[in-house]
Amino acid sequence: MAKSSKYTSKQPNEQGLIEWTEEENQIWSELVARQLECIKGKACDEYLEGLQKINLPHDRIPQLHELNEVLERETGWQVAPVPALIDFDEFFRLLANKQFPVATFIRSREEFDYLQEPDIFHEIFGHCAMLTNPAFAEFTHKYGQLGYAAEKKDRVYLARLYWFTVEFGLMQTKDGLRIYGGGILSSPGETQYVYSGEPEINALEVLDVLRTPYRIDIMQPLYYTINAIDDLFDISQMDIMAQVRKAKELGLFEPKFPPKNKLAS
Ligand SMILES: [Fe+2]
Numbered sequence: 001m002a003k004s005s006k007y008t009s010k011q012p013n014e015q016g017l018i019e020w021t022e023e024e025n026q027i028w029s030e031l032v033a034r035q036l037e038c039i040k041g042k043a044c045d046e047y048l049e050g051l052q053k054i055n056l057p058h059d060r061i062p063q064l065h066e067l068n069e070v071l072e073r074e075t076g077w078q079v080a081p082v083p084a085l086i087d088f089d090e091f092f093r094l095l096a097n098k099q100f101p102v103a104t105f106i107r108s109r110e111e112f113d114y115l116q117e118p119d120i121f122h123e124i125f126g127h128c129a130m131l132t133n134p135a136f137a138e139f140t141h142k143y144g145q146l147g148y149a150a151e152k153k154d155r156v157y158l159a160r161l162y163w164f165t166v167e168f169g170l171m172q173t174k175d176g177l178r179i180y181g182g183g184i185l186s187s188p189g190e191t192q193y194v195y196s197g198e199p200e201i202n203a204l205e206v207l208d209v210l211r212t213p214y215r216i217d218i219m220q221p222l223y224y225t226i227n228a229i230d231d232l233f234d235i236s237q238m239d240i241m242a243q244v245r246k247a248k249e250l251g252l253f254e255p256k257f258p259p260k261n262k263l264a265s
Helices: 022-038 045-054 064-075 088-096 120-128 134-149 152-167 188-194 206-210 230-236 240-250
Strands: 078-082 099-103 170-173 176-179 200-203 222-226
Touching (some): 022 120, 064 078, 078 088, 078 120, 088 099, 134 230, 152 206, 152 222
Parallel strands (some): 170 222
8 A cells, every 4th residue: 555645535525425526527427438348348247237236427426325325235335435545454444344445536637547546436436346246245344354353464465365356356257257356447458458468367276366476556467367256255254364374384476577666666
């Protein structure tokens, strides 16, 4: 998680509503239109079903209560407004309480194509549809509970599991490779890149994932696939912390990316 942000989340007013400007709604509208086109034939069925359920407005940023009504009904989840950046403690605490943190700001037009920080478009378009799926929701809840209870050095391992599933997860289906990770689904560049033949795509083994280093500022050189969304439910029932202990014993894999240039900030 980055240490500072140039963005500030918008505070809800007395009615609990966030007042978005015309320009902010316009940015949302253009992001949604572009990404809906981009994910055709690429997003998994569960995501598309979830998208229908949450019934996202295309012309304006939705208010969080609109999403909460659907999430509450489907899986008992909620979205919670948070500042642009929150620490791991707060992140895990929210997930452990079935609250998905949503930073209530949207990217500026200058950063329309790429934004490293998660804005409201990433959080809602990328993640909320999947949170209507019971297996995905259970996995995310379990992850929050484990992370909240875990020590700092174990959280780093758990973070890899989240990264390669909730953020950058792929699924092998009878129709071909499909995406369920919100980090990909909210990024036109990465959605295309997954199918470019460039990245390595391996079947997900929890122990392997826990041992795989990643960088947040590049296209992922490696993705892991599940075979069905219920695989996430099965993982949520595993003794994940035992796998973390094993991963710590075995150590990390060699990174598949060059070291970050220390001169670049
Ligand atoms: Fe995310």
